[in-house]
Amino acid sequence: MATVRLLTDEEAARDPRVAAVFADIRATRNTDFINNFWRALATQPELLESTWARLRQVMAPGALDPLTKELIYIAVSVTNGCSYCAHSHTAAARAKGLTEAQEAEFLAVLGMAAQTNQLVTALQVPVDPEFQVQT
Amino acid sequence: MATVRLLTDEEAARDPRVAAVFADIRATRNTDFINNFWRALATQPELLESTWARLRQVMAPGALDPLTKELIYIAVSVTNGCSYCAHSHTAAARAKGLTEAQEAEFLAVLGMAAQTNQLVTALQVPVDPEFQVQT
Amino acid sequence: MATVRLLTDEEAARDPRVAAVFADIRATRNTDFINNFWRALATQPELLESTWARLRQVMAPGALDPLTKELIYIAVSVTNGCSYCAHSHTAAARAKGLTEAQEAEFLAVLGMAAQTNQLVTALQVPVDPEFQVQT
Amino acid sequence: MATVRLLTDEEAARDPRVAAVFADIRATRNTDFINNFWRALATQPELLESTWARLRQVMAPGALDPLTKELIYIAVSVTNGCSYCAHSHTAAARAKGLTEAQEAEFLAVLGMAAQTNQLVTALQVPVDPEFQVQT
Amino acid sequence: MATVRLLTDEEAARDPRVAAVFADIRATRNTDFINNFWRALATQPELLESTWARLRQVMAPGALDPLTKELIYIAVSVTNGCSYCAHSHTAAARAKGLTEAQEAEFLAVLGMAAQTNQLVTALQVPVDPEFQVQT
Amino acid sequence: MATVRLLTDEEAARDPRVAAVFADIRATRNTDFINNFWRALATQPELLESTWARLRQVMAPGALDPLTKELIYIAVSVTNGCSYCAHSHTAAARAKGLTEAQEAEFLAVLGMAAQTNQLVTALQVPVDPEFQVQT
Known part of the structure; x- marks a missing residue:
């Protein structure tokens, strides 16, 4: 269940903003795995960008x-x-x-x-x- | 505001169960200060005892x-x-x-x-x- | 504190819908006391009426x-x-x-x-x- | 879904503390059925014991x-x-x-x-x- | 999952109060679709009636x-x-x-x-x- | 009541980051009034900056x-x-x-x-x- 679609890697690759965030998640976490939260949020690129940028900062050591x-x-x-x-x-x-x-x-x-x-x-x-x- | 009375030290002293908990709070925390939560809970001695006993255990190092x-x-x-x-x-x-x-x-x-x-x-x-x- | 005014009995008397609900609360509860929830809700007569009508029904024996x-x-x-x-x-x-x-x-x-x-x-x-x- | 494993009866039998709680649940409720909450909590024996002991007391007539x-x-x-x-x-x-x-x-x-x-x-x-x- | 049964159209038709609400939902929304909330609430006809009557009023333009x-x-x-x-x-x-x-x-x-x-x-x-x- | 101090204008003026946010709030809202949320958050300049920047963006027409x-x-x-x-x-x-x-x-x-x-x-x-x- 979900109220929005979950973007596949192919779909994510079509939007440069989404692609950049996905790449940064992979680099930061050192894994290819992108969990569903980001795939759902990717339907809203601005919200995806601002949420990931803040999360990365807040959760850093x-x-x-x-x-x-x-x-x-x-x-x-x-x-x-x-x-x-x-x-x-x-x-x-x-x-x-x-x-x-x-x-x-x-x-x-x-x-x-x-x-x-x-x-x-x-x-x-x-x-x-x-x-x-x-x- | 409160939905129950807050017991004073005098009132607490009248019920041996309450008095024992208050004494243990003071000893454990090394202070004479008993905060309002315990003074309110003291209107229900059994709940006071079980809550304090569990809290002391759970919050210990x-x-x-x-x-x-x-x-x-x-x-x-x-x-x-x-x-x-x-x-x-x-x-x-x-x-x-x-x-x-x-x-x-x-x-x-x-x-x-x-x-x-x-x-x-x-x-x-x-x-x-x-x-x-x-x- | 409140985000709306609390109606006094004088103000309540000016709106027949509010006056009728206040009278019914007093009759149902057999007391002259109207608590602040109804005085605040009285700023919205339709909501006051529907809420009181439902509450009286739901809380009845x-x-x-x-x-x-x-x-x-x-x-x-x-x-x-x-x-x-x-x-x-x-x-x-x-x-x-x-x-x-x-x-x-x-x-x-x-x-x-x-x-x-x-x-x-x-x-x-x-x-x-x-x-x-x-x- | 769950964030912990649900213990089977075989696994429960291996820890005396868990086995004792499961036996008491069965005796108190007069049924062999142990619901998932206890099977999940059984991964934490101390929490299982204290929670069951308190629940049995609180919910008694x-x-x-x-x-x-x-x-x-x-x-x-x-x-x-x-x-x-x-x-x-x-x-x-x-x-x-x-x-x-x-x-x-x-x-x-x-x-x-x-x-x-x-x-x-x-x-x-x-x-x-x-x-x-x-x- | 649910804690009550969801009434089918056949079952709904057996209770005149439920049938009337289902008919009104269909007429108001101009669709034959009755979603599960109403099918679950239909196990309680009085609650179904009062909830639908209020919802229709509150959500109207x-x-x-x-x-x-x-x-x-x-x-x-x-x-x-x-x-x-x-x-x-x-x-x-x-x-x-x-x-x-x-x-x-x-x-x-x-x-x-x-x-x-x-x-x-x-x-x-x-x-x-x-x-x-x-x- | 509060769990932190509320900064006065004098105190806010001492930290350039806080002063800049307060000035921007005043300019954006076209009023000298700074409400207590910002005065409390001002005890944490980074959080103040990021919260205000995001709020201004999100609440814009x-x-x-x-x-x-x-x-x-x-x-x-x-x-x-x-x-x-x-x-x-x-x-x-x-x-x-x-x-x-x-x-x-x-x-x-x-x-x-x-x-x-x-x-x-x-x-x-x-x-x-x-x-x-x-x-």
Whole structure:
């Protein structure tokens, strides 16, 4: 299922903007594999370009290591209920070295956060003054 | 605002289960400060006990360091729109050493994930077979 | 805060449609109190009328008792992170006889459901054939 | 699809902790059927144990009857958009005696709550002082 | 998958209320096609009637044109992560004349809104007095 | 409340990147008013720059008019439960000419979409083949 077509490599090659992004994805990731998100987004070349440019920058190693960034990405994706995103970023986290022990703790934190978020919202707990930044 | 009362230390002292949890929070965190979440949850002693016991276990150092766990916690909390949780866990992350540079990258990942989750859902991208675990 | 004005009784009296709904709310609930949701919705008389008419019908006693309906309402509201709704329907549930023991169990179920929802989504568990209705 | 393997009974038997939980699920529910959630969670024995222990306790009969608890569970699951959870808990509610008439009213409340939550958030209705608990 | 049966035309014909709604959908939309949402909802005749009556009224041309209404509908559906709704309303928007250029901009706004919503929630930005309506 | 400081004009003037964005916001919007979102984001100059650059581009007039874009923005924001965003974009929509009649219909669509999304998810309606794009 999809609400747009997924571009094949042949179709991607016909639009120079799409072709350039696909080439850069392949070079950056050092693999020929282009996953479906980019093939779907390729129906909108401007959005493809701006999304890939930003993603490459945001996910690059920096003050946070790439695996930590993937875990944060999965946390957002799971909470948003995005099935595709959960699949793709879990695969990415494993490719970046996620161990079994880390995955176990990660899942435990995900579940705990969802639970206490729900309780806080049910109880409508007021923010402690100690947690507020002076503005 | 709140949908339940927040227990004062005097009130907490009257219920041995609540008193024990409050004492353990203070000992574990090495501070006298008990934040409002626990004071609200204290109206339900069984829930207070089980939540604190699980939280202490889940957030302890392990295969993932405490700061990484806080970042995952914030990611879930922000995506769930939990204002109290965003405040309390951001404060906790800073107390655990979150640097300015890390916070900048963390926010960038949070925003990027929300954006691509939304695009994936709008496009209804099918999961690549490469991302699926054989079951 | 609000994105629309909240109508006073004087202002409500000027529009016959709004006046009629306010009168019906008071008669149905046997109280003079009109809560802010209706005062805000009163800026849109058609929406006020259709929402009140439907709510009165849906929340009336039937195969499910009124308290059970309120608990379901709170469950949706808390999961949606709707602060006003959590406050108003928790107050309504208490007015309809919610006991302390029921509230404790209700909160425990709310938290448990949020936690297992999150784990299911993280693990992307496929639906068992046993749970599917033949179509 | 799934992001982890689903353990077969043979695999479950190899880990004493998993085997014990599976045996307890079967005894508690008086059926040989183990649904996929537990087979997926079985890849993380500690999480399996703690989740099952808590679920069994929370969903046991108490001040709220088991059917009411299932309806609350479905309400959270549907609002979270958890497909698996909607399927499994709807099946559970029916097994616990949910009638056609109750299901009709339940769905009506679910839809109504979602609608008024959305309107309240759009209008940003301020909480009435009458709904606030004195803290 | 579904949690209820999808009614065939033969089954729909057996209940006069369902038959009347199906006939009205066909007349209003000028097509014989009845999509699965209505076939599923037909298991609950009262909910089918009230939902269709309200939808027909709300989506009719008025101060906002039908295409704009569909885009708003998709925006809510995607943000709620409703796969069926994203599919059905995207198809409806295209049937109502959505152009390629409009779709590109629509997707860009969807992604941008999700991103800034997330940043606002992470930063817990207080509402400017200028944005508040005097109440 | 906020989890970061809100930069004053004096503080913004000290960082050339922030000063440049603030100047561009003022020039683009033809007003001296800088709302709190930008003052909070200014604590992260890179994120401020990239967010503003993208927002200015995405919200510019194009195949969709600015008011339609604001309505889509509000729809996402309300569904995400973002209070600040609901306030700021409702104000923006009114500044761009949203009429009372349009606002009434907009709210009706928002509520209707939330309701049918919820019903679709509860019923787990399968996507009709007619709504799927051939891939």
